[in-house]
Amino acid sequence: MKILPTSIADCSIVELDVFGDSRGFFMEMYRQSRYTEFGIDANFVQDNYSRSRLGTLRGLHYQLKNPQGKLVQVLQGEVYDVAVDLREDSPTFRQWTGVRLNAQTPQQLYVPPGCAHGFYVLSDSVDFLYKCTADYDAADEHVLMWNDPQIGIEWPMTGDPILSEKDKKGLPFTECATYPAV
Numbered sequence: 001m002k003i004l005p006t007s008i009a010d011c012s013i014v015e016l017d018v019f020g021d022s023r024g025f026f027m028e029m030y031r032q033s034r035y036t037e038f039g040i041d042a043n044f045v046q047d048n049y050s051r052s053r054l055g056t057l058r059g060l061h062y063q064l065k066n067p068q069g070k071l072v073q074v075l076q077g078e079v080y081d082v083a084v085d086l087r088e089d090s091p092t093f094r095q096w097t098g099v100r101l102n103a104q105t106p107q108q109l110y111v112p113p114g115c116a117h118g119f120y121v122l123s124d125s126v127d128f129l130y131k132c133t134a135d136y137d138a139a140d141e142h143v144l145m146w147n148d149p150q151i152g153i154e155w156p157m158t159g160d161p162i163l164s165e166k167d168k169k170g171l172p173f174t175e176c177a178t179y180p181a182v
């Protein structure tokens with residue numbers, strides 16, 4: 001296992017060890033003690049699985065009162081995965097990072113609490129699995145507009161993305177509540 005930094009503070013790429021043999025392969029997808037040892041000291045309480053079709057964009061989501069750290073991974077297909085730092089006291093406040101995640105490369109992205117998260121689907125379909133450090137709370141969910149010009153995410157996209165009704169109503173950064181400095 002290896003941890004690679006991204007341009008966002010505390011947001012890291014996790015490279016997983018894969019053990020291949022004549023039967024196929026084996027990999028550990030999460031072991032709390034190892035992640036803690038490697039600096040991802042998180043207590044995950046919920047696992048989510050979604051399937052999305054080509055051209056779908058989910059996000060950019062965050063919970064304000066109960067922020068969720070997320071450990072995300074693609075089981076089938078490929079996405080462009082994005083985190084936007086909304087922590088006012090972070091050195092990378094207002095910045096974004098994007099990483100291609102696919103099933104062929106055994107990688108995860110750890111998105112710390114205090115970031116908005118979203119992904120864009122680059123393959124015919126995507127199976128997306130992720131762990132969260134806080135329970136989902138629909139009443140606490142906020143959506144940052146995926147194409148906010150002030151954030152300026154460079155999505156590798158052609159044409160208009162497929163969005164949920166909720167994500168179509170995402171707010172521009174200037175109207176989004178952020179995480180105050182503590």
Ligand SMILES: Cc1cn([C@H]2C[C@H](O)[C@@H](COP(=O)(O)OP(=O)(O)O[C@H]3O[C@@H](C)C(=O)[C@@H](O)[C@H]3O)O2)c(=O)[nH]c1=O
Binds near residue numbers: 119
């Ligand atoms: C996220 C979530 C949704 N749901 C329900 C609510 C709704 O009826 C249905 C679909 O929800 P959504 O449209 O919000 O699903 P989705 O757009 O996939 O939401 C997810 O997007 C990615 C980018 C994230 O970062 C996640 O944290 C999560 O917000 O599933 C739950 O029951 N539990 C959950 O944890």
